[in-house]
Amino acid sequence: MCELLGMSANVPTDICFSFTGLIQRGGRTGPHKDGWGIVFYEGKGLRTFKDPKPSSQSRIAKLVQEYPIKSCSVISHIRQANRGGIALENTHPFTRELWGRYWTFAHNGQLSDYSHLTIGRHIPVGETDSELAFCWILDAMERQYPTKPQDASAMSEMFEYVATLCDELRGLGVFNMLLTDGEYLMTYCTNNLHWLTRRAPFGPARLIDEDVEIDFQKETTPNDVVTVIATQPLTHDEPWQKMQPGEFNLFLLGERIAATDLT
Amino acid sequence: MCELLGMSANVPTDICFSFTGLIQRGGRTGPHKDGWGIVFYEGKGLRTFKDPKPSSQSRIAKLVQEYPIKSCSVISHIRQANRGGIALENTHPFTRELWGRYWTFAHNGQLSDYSHLTIGRHIPVGETDSELAFCWILDAMERQYPTKPQDASAMSEMFEYVATLCDELRGLGVFNMLLTDGEYLMTYCTNNLHWLTRRAPFGPARLIDEDVEIDFQKETTPNDVVTVIATQPLTHDEPWQKMQPGEFNLFLLGERIAATDLT
Numbered sequence: 406m407c408e409l410l411g412m413s414a415n416v417p418t419d420i421c422f423s424f425t426g427l428i429q430r431g432g433r434t435g436p437h438k439d440g441w442g443i444v445f446y447e448g449k450g451l452r453t454f455k456d457p458k459p460s461s462q463s464r465i466a467k468l469v470q471e472y473p474i475k476s477c478s479v480i481s482h483i484r485q486a487n488r489g490g491i492a493l494e495n496t497h498p499f500t501r502e503l504w505g506r507y508w509t510f511a512h513n514g515q516l517s518d519y520s521h522l523t524i525g526r527h528i529p530v531g532e533t534d535s536e537l538a539f540c541w542i543l544d545a546m547e548r549q550y551p552t553k554p555q556d557a558s559a560m561s562e563m564f565e566y567v568a569t570l571c572d573e574l575r576g577l578g579v580f581n582m583l584l585t586d587g588e589y590l591m592t593y594c595t596n597n598l599h600w601l602t603r604r605a606p607f608g609p610a611r612l613i614d615e616d617v618e619i620d621f622q623k624e625t626t627p628n629d630v631v632t633v634i635a636t637q638p639l640t641h642d643e644p645w646q647k648m649q650p651g652e653f654n655l656f657l658l659g660e661r662i663a664a665t666d667l668t
Numbered sequence: 669m670c671e672l673l674g675m676s677a678n679v680p681t682d683i684c685f686s687f688t689g690l691i692q693r694g695g696r697t698g699p700h701k702d703g704w705g706i707v708f709y710e711g712k713g714l715r716t717f718k719d720p721k722p723s724s725q726s727r728i729a730k731l732v733q734e735y736p737i738k739s740c741s742v743i744s745h746i747r748q749a750n751r752g753g754i755a756l757e758n759t760h761p762f763t764r765e766l767w768g769r770y771w772t773f774a775h776n777g778q779l780s781d782y783s784h785l786t787i788g789r790h791i792p793v794g795e796t797d798s799e800l801a802f803c804w805i806l807d808a809m810e811r812q813y814p815t816k817p818q819d820a821s822a823m824s825e826m827f828e829y830v831a832t833l834c835d836e837l838r839g840l841g842v843f844n845m846l847l848t849d850g851e852y853l854m855t856y857c858t859n860n861l862h863w864l865t866r867r868a869p870f871g872p873a874r875l876i877d878e879d880v881e882i883d884f885q886k887e888t889t890p891n892d893v894v895t896v897i898a899t900q901p902l903t904h905d906e907p908w909q910k911m912q913p914g915e916f917n918l919f920l921l922g923e924r925i926a927a928t929d930l931t
């Protein structure tokens with residue numbers, strides 16, 4: 406059913422440790438072997454690495470695992486195909502331009518009875534429900550906001566609007582999602598999504614899927630704030646928080662700045 | 669001033685040999701050290717590798733050089749920055765969706781006095797004249813053809829229309845371009861662009877920029893047709909053809925199927 410991985414940080418940070426854990430689930434410790442992808446933002450630009458091969462066996466994944474690319478916003482996905490065959494065009498994350506920024510999206514789950522979702526100017530290239538949902542969301546964002554929201558308050562309000570779109574998609578099945586414009590990182594949960602913010606004092610962490618341990622104290626400065634989001638926890642013994650059905654969160658520079666009012 | 673590299677083939681073919689030659693010009697045998705990128709199509713999907721670092725020193729370029737990714741349509745670019753700083757968002761090739769297909773573009777040259785080029789729904793993310801020209805072209809294509817041209821004849825006519833757009837851009841400076849939707853590969857020349865079609869009987873080739881030789885006879889079948897396009901020839905002793913100012917060519921599965929009438 407796929408797994409998601411995301412990162413929001415206040416300093417350019419590499420994701421090699423978490424990515425090393427995730428990719429094992431693509432064919433070794435988990436069944437998500439139908440392709441994988443990762444997007445790193447650097448300023449307004451981004452780099453994408455994708456492969457329809459299993460992440461645990463991919464030469465490109467090995468490069469990403471070993472070559473630290475530092476970024477403040479990252480989305481990654483390992484796929485277990487349901488809608489749409491195993492092919493590059495069906496491999497997440499998906500990226501489209503809106504308001505002169507690149508928007509990147511990845512989805513874990515499956516939707517049904519979604520033929521009523523009208524597509525506007527963003528047209529899917531592949532055959533997944535995921536890409537179609539992304540195109541539908543972008544079109545709705547653009548209709549509601551013909552120009553880019555101009556300040557932080559307007560951006561927060563815009564993301565709250567996106568959360569209502571996600572509520573509608575959750576009515577069609579399982580919709581866990583990550584969405585970013587390279588600055589903000591939004592999460593939406595239907596059933597499986599966890600998050601963790603690491604800040605000083607940093608400590609050690611141990612991966613679940615690989616015999617790898619890291620001492621974050623040696624890798625960070627006291628001011629670093631790094632939030633990691635994953636479908637299932639990637640490490641032992643860290644205080645991962647499980648999101649609730651219908652919960653949305655908005656992260657900026659590693660900090661949670663908005664969330665569903667769950668009271 | 670940048671260099672372009674393109675390939676159109678009738679069977680999935682790797683471009684490691686040509687790419688090895690090109691990347692030397694990004695900081696070793698040539699000055700185009702302000703970033704590089706390459707896009708490989710596989711069916712409707714594509715893979716992009718980009719780095720704002722010089723191609724001759726890039727770990728990611730090294731992977732691409734050594735890891736054969738087979739494709740029927742490839743565009744690559746090594747950059748010497750003029751408009752827009754050295755940054756990932758200013759690194760070619762650029763990719764956007766139109767008509768449910770990914771379109772990829774790279775430009776060699778420099779435009780001036782282009783503020784009159786009106787942008788529609790495709791908005792540049794970076795600051796280059798190149799990306800702006802691409803957005804302008806896409807908008808014009810979409811206005812002229814609100815839906816995807818439906819057959820080969822209509823597609824050829826559409827590319828001839830794109831050539832008239834390129835003529836207009838050539839009036840603003842140097843505009844050498846590669847454009848592909850993963851099937852068709854279009855070239856447009858202002859001053860520097862060369863092409864070469866390899867077909868049976870295949871023979872050896874020797875790079876200009878690196879001491880590498882290949883015997884294509886051992887790498888191909890008798891039915892293979894592979895066209896390579898490059899700003900400057902990449903090999904010694906092969907019959908590279910120099911394009912003329914204002915010349916456009918259209919390649920499909922390695923064969924040239926349309927061209928400017930230069931008579």
